[in-house]
Amino acid sequence: MDDPHADLVRQARQGSDAAAATLFDLVWPDAVRTARTVLGRSAVAEDVAQESIVRFDGRRPFGVWLRRIVVNRSLNALRDGRRLVALEDGVPAPDTPDRPAGGALADALRSLAPDRRVAVALRYGLDLTPTEIGELIDVPVGTVKSRIARGLEDLRTALEGVHR
Amino acid sequence: MSTLEQDLRRELAQAGDTGEPRASAAREEALRALTAGVRRARVRRVASIAGAGLSIACIGVVLVLALPRGAEEGAPSGNTVASKPFPSVSVLDRPGTNEDRLLDAGDAGDFVDLGTARRVAATPRNVFFAVAGRRAGTYCVLATRRSPSLLGTGPGTVIRTVASGCAGPGALEQLGIVATWQVWESRTHIGAIVPDGVTAVRIGTRTIPVRGNAFVVVWPGVVPSRITLVGPSAALVADSESGHGRLEDGTPTVTVPFTAGTDQSPAPDFSAGLRGHSIVSVVATPSGRRLTRAGNSIPAAYGMAWRVTVLNGGDFVESNVPVVAVLRYPGARPLVRRAEIAMSEPGKRMNIRLRGPSSDEALLGDRGTLEIRVAPAEGEQNTANNRVVYPVTITFG
Numbered sequence: 001m002d003d004p005h006a007d008l009v010r011q012a013r014q015g016s017d018a019a020a021a022t023l024f025d026l027v028w029p030d031a032v033r034t035a036r037t038v039l040g041r042s043a044v045a046e047d048v049a050q051e052s053i054v055r056f057d058g059r060r061p062f063g064v065w066l067r068r069i070v071v072n073r074s075l076n077a078l079r080d081g082r083r084l085v086a087l088e089d090g091v092p093a094p095d096t097p098d099r100p101a102g103g104a105l106a107d108a109l110r111s112l113a114p115d116r117r118v119a120v121a122l123r124y125g126l127d128l129t130p131t132e133i134g135e136l137i138d139v140p141v142g143t144v145k146s147r148i149a150r151g152l153e154d155l156r157t158a159l160e161g162v163h164r
Numbered sequence: 165m166s167t168l169e170q171d172l173r174r175e176l177a178q179a180g181d182t183g184e185p186r187a188s189a190a191r192e193e194a195l196r197a198l199t200a201g202v203r204r205a206r207v208r209r210v211a212s213i214a215g216a217g218l219s220i221a222c223i224g225v226v227l228v229l230a231l232p233r234g235a236e237e238g239a240p241s242g243n244t245v246a247s248k249p250f251p252s253v254s255v256l257d258r259p260g261t262n263e264d265r266l267l268d269a270g271d272a273g274d275f276v277d278l279g280t281a282r283r284v285a286a287t288p289r290n291v292f293f294a295v296a297g298r299r300a301g302t303y304c305v306l307a308t309r310r311s312p313s314l315l316g317t318g319p320g321t322v323i324r325t326v327a328s329g330c331a332g333p334g335a336l337e338q339l340g341i342v343a344t345w346q347v348w349e350s351r352t353h354i355g356a357i358v359p360d361g362v363t364a365v366r367i368g369t370r371t372i373p374v375r376g377n378a379f380v381v382v383w384p385g386v387v388p389s390r391i392t393l394v395g396p397s398a399a400l401v402a403d404s405e406s407g408h409g410r411l412e413d414g415t416p417t418v419t420v421p422f423t424a425g426t427d428q429s430p431a432p433d434f435s436a437g438l439r440g441h442s443i444v445s446v447v448a449t450p451s452g453r454r455l456t457r458a459g460n461s462i463p464a465a466y467g468m469a470w471r472v473t474v475l476n477g478g479d480f481v482e483s484n485v486p487v488v489a490v491l492r493y494p495g496a497r498p499l500v501r502r503a504e505i506a507m508s509e510p511g512k513r514m515n516i517r518l519r520g521p522s523s524d525e526a527l528l529g530d531r532g533t534l535e536i537r538v539a540p541a542e543g544e545q546n547t548a549n550n551r552v553v554y555p556v557t558i559t560f561g
Contacts, residue, residue: 017465020195021195021466024195024466028195105172106175106179109172109175124169124172124176125176125177125179152168152169155172156168159168
């Protein structure tokens with residue numbers, strides 16, 4: 001597969017800060033958007049994007065590699081997050097924009113099992129096909145479809161009375 | 165398409181909307197790492213503070229230790245103090261595992277795992293506040309950060325201590341509590357151990373639940389001087405000379421000083437000797453241009469920062485020394501950045517990194533001034549070298 005970022009990566013590796021900055025500008029928004037779509041929390045999403053990007057070794061097609069890493073790290077963050085009880089201290093995260101949390105649907109999304117949440121988020125948030133999602137998270141397409149279907153069912157159950 | 169699917173698309177589109185590009189610590193860090201990484205990683209984080217935890221245990225004073233970062237090639241040696249926010253803090257609400265142990269936290273020999281009951285908190289940024297102590301009756305709090313090794317520079321992750329504090333025997337019985345905190349961008353991250361029986365603490369108007377004798381909280385602004393313990397034992401209430409009361413449901417409370425690392429070690433004697441810092445140099449990064457008083461043209465860049473090198477020219481260890489950078493343009497509100505020298509040793513240089521202006525904060529092409537100030541130590545005799553002012557013009561390219 002042709003890497004659209006190959007030239008920039010090469011220039012950056014040769015010492016061009018400008019190329020590195022341009023490369024960064026190209027990939028950072030998608031990395032953050034992907035993480036935010038899955039995680040729904042700005043500050044954590046940026047952390048995930050950052051932690052993903054620092055692992056790039058310059059040897060693989062950047063864009064595809066980065067999205068895969070971001071999704072996987074987001075999934076890990078979701079799983080880890082289940083063990084954490086937020087203090088809800090009212091102190092906004094430094095980079096969290098002033099935006100409503102999203103109401104019942106956002107709550108329902110947050111309540112989904114991580115695997116299903118990722119599948120639903122990638123399908124409806126990034127408009128990826130089940131095949132693309134399967135390639136991204138390395139599971140069979142049938143499994144992706146199953147997770148999406150069950151995720152939607154879970155959402156309907158959670159939103160019972162809201163969506164009929 | 166069902167209503168649910170339509171709503172999902174709308175909701176997820178909103179969640180994923182990154183809006184206009186904004187400067188953030190994560191973004192700056194990522195850009196820096198990418199720049200270094202694709203060029204085969206010449207940035208290497210410096211291991212820091214082995215032994216510092218032991219020192220803290222001995223002197224019993226809370227020290228905010230630097231998270232070293234950005235020690236670039238050619239930079240003067242020494243610790244670099246990061247100015248970086250936490251997104252949030254949570255309390256660990258599950259049984260602990262071996263992964264929670266502080267493998268390389270500070271001076272590992274001085275701290276042992278006390279078990280889940282006294283372990284607190286992980287955060288989304290992989291920061292631990294953990295509680296440990298070696299001798300019976302001693303209590304310590306460590307703030308640690310799990311740092312990914314940068315591209316190809318080392319295996320796995322490295323756990324570093326970024327703050328710690330300990331209390332000597334008897335401190336808790338005397339209603340003292342031990343705390344440690346780290347300040348990033350006007351938010352203070354406080355971790356503390358409290359006596360048995362305390363179910364929550366109140367700081368200002370906020371109530372923070374306590375599990376396992378410990379809590380962690382993000383606090384906006386200055387560390388408070390007093391804290392109210394909810395549910396202390398009758399003995400603690402009886403021992404308190406003032407400030408005890410009850411909640412509406414009858415739960416006893418006692419308000420105590422928010423002491424940091426209370427121990428019985430004597431305070432250092434500053435009466436003989438020199439104290440204080442001098443500013444050695446200021447370098448704009450990532451351009452690497454050392455600022456001069458004659459004038460400075462600095463190319464705008466993501467992650468722009470001021471790397472301030474200071475020298476502790478005194479005879480004493482100094483800690484918690486504020487450093488301020490003020491960028492001024494005529495007719496515009498000054499842009500102020502703050503950082504802190506967590507600890508500096510006599511005769512040693514160290515770097516402090518202060519965030520520079522973002523692209524929408526800098527008045528590109530306009531001539532302004534950058535003032536750097538290092539707060540003088542008490543009794544510091546020569547303060548003329550604690551402040552420098554440089555003409556600066558931030559430009560494209």
